Amino acid sequence: MIPLVLVIDDDVTLNRLMVGQLNRMGHAATGVHSWAAAQAYLQQHDPHLVLLDCQLPDARGRDILPQLVGDCPVIIITAYGSVKEAVGAMQAGAAEYLLKPVNLDELQLVIHKVLDAHSMKQEFLYLKEQVQKRKSFMIGQSPALKEVENMIDAVAPSMMTVLIQGESGVGKELVAREIHERSQVASRSFVALDCCTMQENLFESELFGHEKGAFTGADRQKKGLIESAEGGTLFLDEIGEITPAIQAKLLRILETGRFRRLGGTRDLSANVRVVAATNRDLLAMSQEGTFRADLFYRLNGFTIYVPPLRQRRDDIPALVKHFINNHDFSRRVNKHLSEEALAKLVAYPWPGNIRELKNMVERAIILSGDTARILPGHIMLSDGVVSTTAAKPASKGVSLDFEQIPTLDDLEKHYLHLLLDKFNGHRGKVARTLGISERNVYRLLKKYEFMEV
Ligand SMILES: Nc1ncnc2c1ncn2[C@@H]1O[C@H](COP(=O)(O)OP(=O)(O)OP(=O)(O)O)[C@@H](O)[C@H]1O
CATH class of the missing domain: 3.40.50.300 (P-loop containing nucleotide triphosphate hydrolases)
Structure with a gap:
């Protein structure tokens, strides 16, 4: 799309020069010499940019500016020595100002800058609106x-x-x-x-x-x-x-x-x-x-x-589908869960709730490799760790239960696992809780071959 530019300046020579330069830059520029002519143009066109002289024979720039700035960016052209006027125009919403005599290289630079900033702003407003309009991120119908x-x-x-x-x-x-x-x-x-x-x-x-x-x-x-x-x-x-x-x-x-x-x-x-x-x-x-x-x-x-996941197991299939669909890799290979795998998930008590489910789905996607179907064997539910703080919300401490007497490494590994779950894999928080550096947490993650590494 070729940007339409309107130049409103009663200085005939400068107006012609600017229009010529703008057309060479690939814009479709039109020059008018009065506010009356500009109004006639604006009734027929929606320019992407206006260059406006502060002193027109039939109007003053600062009176016209409010009528223009809502629709497109406006660059004010002002006589050398009237910087105060230019500042006033900027406060009233002008995007930039140029001092006379206008240097054509500077004109080119300023126009690029203003059009780029304007399109970024438009894009930002569009995205913001989309985000605000978006439907709930909460998955589940239970x-x-x-x-x-x-x-x-x-x-x-x-x-x-x-x-x-x-x-x-x-x-x-x-x-x-x-x-x-x-x-x-x-x-x-x-x-x-x-x-x-x-x-x-x-x-x-x-x-x-x-x-x-x-x-x-x-x-x-x-x-x-x-x-x-x-x-x-x-x-x-x-x-x-x-x-x-x-x-x-x-x-x-x-x-x-x-x-x-x-x-x-x-x-x-x-x-x-x-x-x-x-x-x-x-x-x-x-x-x-x-x-x-x-x-x-x-x-x-x-x-x-907010009830725990074990009290709303009906939501598990939709949540799993949501986590698979939001995973880049699984979208490419069209990953889906086998019925047996889903049954295994629905039967599990989920002490770490939806965060645990999300982590588990991500792990299963990796473990299933290039195959589209996620099978029960790809689902690794917490081995040996029976209870965590999550299952005992009122308790401030931590309890780790093991089927056999654990070694020091078992304790370290399971406690690390618990903290990773608690802090959603956030290594900084795990490090602060353990009182060690993030580098050391990383070392432990490698040592115990956690999938997050
Ligand atoms: N209904 C849901 N639909 C989709 N994702 C969900 C839903 N509930 C939770 N999640 C996801 O599960 C993870 C954990 O959720 P969240 O951080 O909100 O839990 P929390 O209760 O605040 O945890 P904590 O008590 O540890 O701070 C996040 O990744 C979140 O996006």
Whole structure:
């Protein structure tokens, strides 16, 4: 498509020069010398770009600009010495400005830049719209999941705080994203913070931000995630892990909408919707005194419980199909599950829930090689590891059960397996939990020949 360009300039010579240059660049340019002539042109055409002289005989550029900028990018041409006018035009929405006398090389550069930026913006807006229009990412038709969907629909349009409860890997973060996507603030940011992976100070500065000099190394002011989520949704994952000091600050945000950056003396307002998730029993924790009861009641105003996969086995076939279809390699070889393999999956208790199912499907795809059919032999369910934290959400510790007395290597291997499942294969989080470097985690992955390596 050849871009249409309209040049509105009463300087006849400059106008002709610019039109000539634009046509040589492969555009279809038309020159007019007044606003009246431009209006006549605009009634018949939709140009992709307008070059507009600030001083026309029958109108001033800054009065016309608002009528043009909504439809296409506008480059202002202004007399040398009227930079102030050019700045005003930029503030009113002009894409760029050129000073007279116009240098034709510069004209070419600026036009390329403006058209490229405009097409990128159009593409971005298109993609954003597509993403917003997209249907739910939540797969499954079971009555239990439908109930969760109904709860999401009910609460999403309000700005109410929501608590999502459920075992690890059931899809709590997905539910939080759905609440955001179906809310009135869907076009604003969704900011997620995992409360269990950071030390208290780091976490505080990440969430609330800090002022310059708040602590050693704070050499400049930094905004926190609360400010990044301004007008949108702040998702606090693993809320049961936050310390009492942070619990108090979070309570203040929920009660008053106010907070301070670390080292700050000024209150700032937090205009965010808070959605929190946990696999712990917050009620029991608040009764034991490890989680503030007042914060629990604030969060608990609207709770969505996401049931474990073993209570909605009907969803397994659709989930497996979804994970296979979303795997590049399996799409190429048209992978599918044999009936026996599916039966094996449906019978399994899934202590690691949908995350475990997803990892298992990905492993089975690799193990089945070039054959299209995934057979029961390609499905490796956890061998020997009978229970994990996932099966005991209220417990803070970890239990590994073995059929025989394990060696040190068995313990290491199974604990690594458990952490990989818990953190969805995230090596950084595994390393932080084990207190070793990521390089060492990588070494262990190789040692035990995990498929993720
Ligand atoms: N209904 C679903 N449809 C499709 N994918 C799902 C569904 N539920 C969960 N998943 C996928 O399963 C994985 C785990 O989900 P998610 O991270 O939301 O679980 P979680 O409950 O937040 O886990 P954790 O407690 O460990 O933070 C993700 O890859 C997610 O996309």
